[in-house]
Amino acid sequence: MFLISKLFWVVAQPLSLAFLAVLFALVALGAGLRRSGVALGAIACAILFVTLYTTTGSYVLQGLEARFPRPADDPQSLSCMIVLGGSFETEVTTTRGGIEMNQAADRFVEALRLARRFPQSVILVSGGDGSLSGRYEGDAVASDRFFTVFGISSDRLLRETRSRTTAENVDNSRSLLLQNGLQNCLLITSAFHMPRAVGLFRSAGLAIVPWPTDYRTSGKVRLALDFTQPTLNAQQMATAVREWTGLAAYYLMGRIGALYPAP
Numbered sequence: 530m531f532l533i534s535k536l537f538w539v540v541a542q543p544l545s546l547a548f549l550a551v552l553f554a555l556v557a558l559g560a561g562l563r564r565s566g567v568a569l570g571a572i573a574c575a576i577l578f579v580t581l582y583t584t585t586g587s588y589v590l591q592g593l594e595a596r597f598p599r600p601a602d603d604p605q606s607l608s609c610m611i612v613l614g615g616s617f618e619t620e621v622t623t624t625r626g627g628i629e630m631n632q633a634a635d636r637f638v639e640a641l642r643l644a645r646r647f648p649q650s651v652i653l654v655s656g657g658d659g660s661l662s663g664r665y666e667g668d669a670v671a672s673d674r675f676f677t678v679f680g681i682s683s684d685r686l687l688r689e690t691r692s693r694t695t696a697e698n699v700d701n702s703r704s705l706l707l708q709n710g711l712q713n714c715l716l717i718t719s720a721f722h723m724p725r726a727v728g729l730f731r732s733a734g735l736a737i738v739p740w741p742t743d744y745r746t747s748g749k750v751r752l753a754l755d756f757t758q759p760t761l762n763a764q765q766m767a768t769a770v771r772e773w774t775g776l777a778a779y780y781l782m783g784r785i786g787a788l789y790p791a792p
Contacts, residue, residue: 538771550572583762584755586762586769593722595748603646607643608651614672614692617675636719650685653686656690657692673686715738716730724776725785728787745768
């Protein structure tokens with residue numbers, strides 16, 4: 530399933546769909562199917578225009594981020610937190626060591642803040658090597674360096690190092706939580722990713738408290754044309770499409786009980 534999902538996303542992301550539409554358009558024109566070629570070319574142009582030059586991606590992502598609002602205040606006490614991986618540039622850290630983080634770094638920054646405020650809390654980091662090659666260290670391994678350099682003892686860490694997908698995050702974390710008698714932990718992940726993560730934890734019978742972070746939108750985005758930042762627009766669209774694809778796939782496979790989990 531992991532390999533299928535990786536290969537599917539190579540094809541299903543918006544820019545790949547646009548490329549394939551252009552490719553098939555050229556094939557159709559070469560075969561004398563002018564109408565089909567023109568239609569496919571128009572589809573490619575439409576995908577590229579919406580992806581690059583509108584706020585559609587940010588608008589959809591904003592809806593995902595708003596699904597589980599962040600509590601206004603910190604909890605009064607905290608015994609454990611679960612941090613889902615995806616924040617470290619593991620290809621770089623594997624070869625160079627150190628701490629190199631990506632756009633999702635807020636997951637671990639927030640976990641660090643809470644760990645310092647609640648020194649008795651246990652931190653479960655779930656994240657293995659999500660690459661096709663399987664040659665890199667995962668977030669759980671890299672996180673040990675991250676937390677210890679900021680004075681958080683590795684004794685407080687539970688490292689789940691095998692998961693490659695969100696479903697595996699939940700499945701593999703479940704046994705660690707049960708073995709250590711941990712429940713009602715904060716679940717720390719990107720806000721747009723929270724609906725899918727919560728749906729999976731609920732289906733696994735695990736009670737968690739959603740704690741979204743790593744917001745990618747202002748929360749005030751409207752559908753509009755935007756010619757100023759096509760690269761960012763494409764990134765936002767890809768993230769939104771990927772998240773909704775994941776939600777739909779897990780729902781159709783029976784892994785989550787609702788297509789769009791709610792609080």
